[in-house]
Amino acid sequence: MCPLAAPNMGCNLRDLAEAEDTTMDAMRGKRVGIDSFLLAFQFLTTIRDRSPTGDGGPLRANNGKVVAHLMGFLSRASMMLSKGVKPVFIFDGKHPELKKDEMDIRRARREQAEAEWKAALEIGDFATAQKMAQRCVKYTPEMVEESIEMLSLMGIPAFRAEAEGEAQASVMAANGQLDAVATQDWDALLYGAPVVIRNFASDGSKRMGRVIHAQRIELTQVLSDNDLSRSQLIDLAIMIGTDFHPGIKGIGPKTGLKLIKEFDNIEAICEAKEKEVPERLDEIREIFMNHPVVTIDDSDLVQGDVDIEGLQKFLVEDRQFSQKRFDNAMDLLEQAGLVRTGGQTSLFSF
Secondary structure, three states: OOOEOOOOOOOOOHHHOOOEEEOOHHHOOOEEEEEHHHHHHHHHHHOEOOOOOOOOOEOEOOOOOEOHHHHHHHHHHHHHHHOOOEEEEEEOOOOOHHHHHHHHHHHHHHHHHHHHHHHHHHOOOHHHHHHHHHHHOOEOHHHHHHHHHHHHHOOOOEEEOOOOHHHHHHHHHHOOOOOEEEOOOOHHHHOOOOEEEEOOOOOOOEEOOEEOOEEEEEHHHHHHHHOOOHHHHHHHHHHHOEOOEOOOOOOOHHHHHHHHHHHOOHHHHHHHHOOOOOOOHHHHHHHHHOOOOOOOOHHHHOOOOOOHHHHHHHHHHHHOOOHHHHHHHHHHHHHOOOOEOOOEOOHHHO
């Protein structure tokens, strides 16, 4: 599997959704599927070398290993558990063939940014290098496996999807295995997620001087408020543009909504407006309506034992995490009732 470039947010349905502010605390006792790739890229682009002569890349240990993603997942996962959330981290599997063009575009952008990043470093232009470094981040297969291993040591369910991570989470939520899907990707609604929470992992943090609030969007409300069926919402998204098709030129959310209400589907709209029907339309619809997923047993979604010794070796000994960072995470896990005072094994063991 090739290193992956930073993802987009899918089809932007912001104009159609009435988002309601919520909090991580409001999800206490709920099982939340975490779209982990988007989160990983957030960690890799923010936890980085910002020193005056730094290359701007993701933070590394002294042995050269990138640890930014692990720092991020450790912090956020511990916080979720301390607030009583039951997270399930889901990572992308193999992207559908329909997404090839989009992935090629992302790869080209990353390669161009990487060339500019290296050129800036050669001439000592560290300001430009740090700017470009964010655009050429790679989340390699090795990093993915490291992330899953660390989360598993924390007893947290973590696995690869068959294809798109947010789609896997959405199908599981629609089937009742998850209570919500935490993602920035609006496509989760197209995949049928009943409840989507945006900014979930960033809830309560500050950005540009403003406090970030988690936002809850319900699929039934989106459909009801806009008088749409799910199939119509999918057709509207395809016209606007998704990861699987660039969209129909000249059609944005407002125009698309008006047209879909008037003509019901893409074929009728294209006939009335003398536009070409998108190629492989039925395949794109199928991707959203029946996305390939791996079957996960309910028993595999339960918080397990925290392997304190294994986690300490993995982070402190092998990846040079500070003992303080590790202890802070253990304090949060202790708040969640998952470890005993004094660092004994998990309460689940007794």
